[in-house]
């Protein structure tokens with residue numbers, strides 16, 4: 001019998017809104033310490049980040065609504081064999097969910113080409129919204145990854161190369177509300193993300209992401225309803241790269257109430273050319289190497305071949321030493 005409970009525990013909240021948040025300042029060091037603790041203890045935190053204007057956030061959910069309202073045959077034009085991108089919906093495991101992943105969401109040519117598949121005459125409100133959102137949220141992605149790597153003593157050159165080794169995927173997601181019930185229903189089943197870092201925001205519904213505590217006993221409801229709130233989650237690739245020294249948390253989406261939930265996420269995903277492995281700086285006597293070098297796409301494929309392969313146990317089976 002499952003002993004899991006949902007408690008009113010809180011995720012750490014980290015404030016990135018200071019104007020003085022520049023590398024080398026005391027403000028930066030303070031936030032960096034908070035990022036390190038949050039990722040060590042939870043693999044996740046709520047970020048307060050005000051670079052995405054409320055208007056842009058609203059525009060993202062407006063264009064998402066338009067996209068998901070398109071006929072199924074139109075959305076099927078962007079189905080991909082690789083399930084982290086393209087259109088995904090009508091999956092019996094997650095019946096409330098539909099999602100669309102846009103690869104290279106920071107590249108205007110790629111985004112315009114994607115937009116044109118859905119709207120052959122083009123739709124600048126869609127592509128511009130995607131590009132602006134990606135540009136702004138990438139800043140939080142870069143700051144977070146820079147901070148966590150600096151905190152482990154990795155140098156500027158390494159960090160720079162690392163930041164250039166990922167591509168950026170934006171995903172828009174829709175979760176139907178549930179009718180006439182006091183019971184929560186699953187919107188997305190429990191999983192860990194497979195990429196480096198994920199940053200999620202949602203429209204103004206009260207429910208949404210829940211994150212499992214590391215002792216496997218409790219679900220923490222992430223509170224992402226403020227206009228400047230983003231939920232930041234470390235993925236399996238960051239866990240491997242930092243030799244298990246940050247967690248990659250199990251999370252899920254729960255739904256309650258009749259309102260539709262829209263969420264938007266920025267996922268930094270390794271480019272395919274290079275294997276992911278932990279640098280010597282994060283390996284020592286107390287922290288022996290945990291994982292073999294890993295090819296992201298091959299690992300991604302492995303996780304899709306059978307159910308139950310979206311957690312850290314499956315990751316250890318795949319590439320543990």
Ligand SMILES: O=C(O)CCC(=O)C(=O)O
Nearest residue numbers: 173188193200209253263
């Ligand atoms: O919709 C959300 O808030 C989370 C989605 C999620 O966990 C994912 O796409 O990996």
Ligand SMILES: [Fe+2]
Nearest residue numbers: 191192193251
């Ligand atoms: Fe996720």
